[in-house]
Amino acid sequence: MELQRFTLNQRIQHALLFISTLVLIFTGLSVKYPGSWGIWTYKNAYTMGTVLLIHKMAGIILIAAVILNIIYIFIDWGHRDIIPRRKDFSDFAQMLRFFFRKSGERPKFGRYAYYQKFDYWAVVFGCALLIPTGIILWFKSGAASVLPASYIAAARTIHSGEAVLAILAIFIFHFYNSHYNPDDFPISWTWWHGKISEEKMKKEHPLEYEEIAKKGV
Numbered sequence: 001m002e003l004q005r006f007t008l009n010q011r012i013q014h015a016l017l018f019i020s021t022l023v024l025i026f027t028g029l030s031v032k033y034p035g036s037w038g039i040w041t042y043k044n045a046y047t048m049g050t051v052l053l054i055h056k057m058a059g060i061i062l063i064a065a066v067i068l069n070i071i072y073i074f075i076d077w078g079h080r081d082i083i084p085r086r087k088d089f090s091d092f093a094q095m096l097r098f099f100f101r102k103s104g105e106r107p108k109f110g111r112y113a114y115y116q117k118f119d120y121w122a123v124v125f126g127c128a129l130l131i132p133t134g135i136i137l138w139f140k141s142g143a144a145s146v147l148p149a150s151y152i153a154a155a156r157t158i159h160s161g162e163a164v165l166a167i168l169a170i171f172i173f174h175f176y177n178s179h180y181n182p183d184d185f186p187i188s189w190t191w192w193h194g195k196i197s198e199e200k201m202k203k204e205h206p207l208e209y210e211e212i213a214k215k216g217v
């Protein structure tokens with residue numbers, strides 16, 4: 001049996017986030033490492049301008065996705081499950097014991113495991129750094145009239161460094177958690193249809209499963 005894990009609204013928010021982020025990564029890396037992506041890299045002012053324009057447009061979509069998520073949280077307070085709590089630390093410790101074969105038992109997760117919460121808050125942290133610094137870099141001359149030049153240089157360093165951190169976190173950590181692990185490889189389609197099998201729900205989110213079973217939903 002299949003259970004509904006994500007609503008259409010949540011899947012649209014996720015799609016806006018990943019489409020804009022993939023474009024931002026592709027175009028951002030073309031700016032950072034010119035000459036490394038064939039025709040996509042700027043070898044002259046025209047292609048550079050185009051790549052940067054696409055980057056900024058994708059930036060607007062990312063900002064829209066963030067605003068949508070904030071509105072969504074305020075409208076529906078039922079998503080407090082994503083807030084970290086003490087149990088996440090003991091779950092993490094138990095997971096390490098399980099990985100190192102000191103225990104035969106996996107921790108029992110509710111709706112979100114500690115690594116899924118980490119994925120969400122890593123995006124919050126990344127956006128909190130990338131969006132303001134991106135806006136400063138976009139409106140450099142305006143920013144330079146109110147901020148010291150060293151702040152603009154710092155914004156560039158932060159934007160560039162956090163972008164690389166975000167890329168590594170997405171392609172290693174998030175992709176392993178959601179797609180590359182042996183249960184989901186090569187891809188989990190939950191992001192598309194929002195569904196999860198009853199079997200996987202029992203294994204990955206037993207506490208949530210128990211709650212659903214109790215309610216008889």
Ligand code: HEM
Binds near residue numbers: 024029058133
């Ligand atoms: C996931 C989100 C994002 C990623 C991965 C990303 C990545 C990057 C990278 C790698 C660079 C090149 C930095 C360098 O040359 O060292 C860059 C530059 C830039 N980014 Fe982003 N970025 C993101 C979000 C944004 C947003 C939201 C905006 C604006 C609203 C933005 C605006 C800019 C601008 C204007 C530049 C050009 C800086 C310059 O003039 O050299 N970025 N971005």
